[in-house]
Amino acid sequence: MIHASQMTFFLIGCAASLALLTLIVFEKVKVKTPKSPKPQDKREYYSKPVITRFETKMFQRLKNALPDHHVLAQVAFSSLITSDYMPTRNKFNRKVTDFVILNKHLDVVCIIELDDPTHHGKEDEDAKRDAMLAEAGYTVLRYTSIPSIRQLQKDIL
Known part of the structure; x- marks a missing residue:
């Protein structure tokens, strides 16, 4: 005959074993709860203006001053220069010029950098940027303000 104390001990042992077995199974299986989808207004990518308002004014001035030329904005250095050496390429890999002026034959006439107050310091x-471009054979013109049409024509033509 089984005594009540033995039965209690047996039931407690069974319950403990079942709890331990449950923990082991859940640890092995680990049910992953799916992440909630991003709300519609939380996009990962956003558009942004290609050029600033200050650069937009310069772009218009360049177009008016040089109607027979093409004005390109935000051109990657890697479109203008290259090197056989990866460490050298890494020096200009993520750099961008403000404007590139092309003639009717699509040859680069000059590169224009517009230095707003963020360039101080x-x-x-x-x-160094100018030196890279100059070594590749380009003329770089830097302006801290938007020049007149006449000044641009004098400097570029």
Whole structure:
């Protein structure tokens, strides 16, 4: 005959074993709850203007000053220069020029950099950028304000 204390001990042992077995199974299986989808207004990618308002004014001025030329904005250095050496390429890999002026034959006439107040304190970096482009044979013109049509024609033509 089984005593009540033995039965209690047996039931407690069974319950503990069942709890331990349940923990082991859940740990092995680990049910992953799916992440909730992003709300419609939480996009990963957003559009942004290609050029600033200041650059837009310069773009218009360049178009008016040079009607027989093409004005390209935000051109990657990698479209203008290259190198056989990857460490050298890495120096210009993510750099962009403000404007590239092309003649009717699509040859580069010059590169224009428009330095707004965010360029203060970056003169050394700007000089290195200019040196890269100059070594590749380009003329770089830098302006801190938008020049007149006459000044642009004088400088570029």
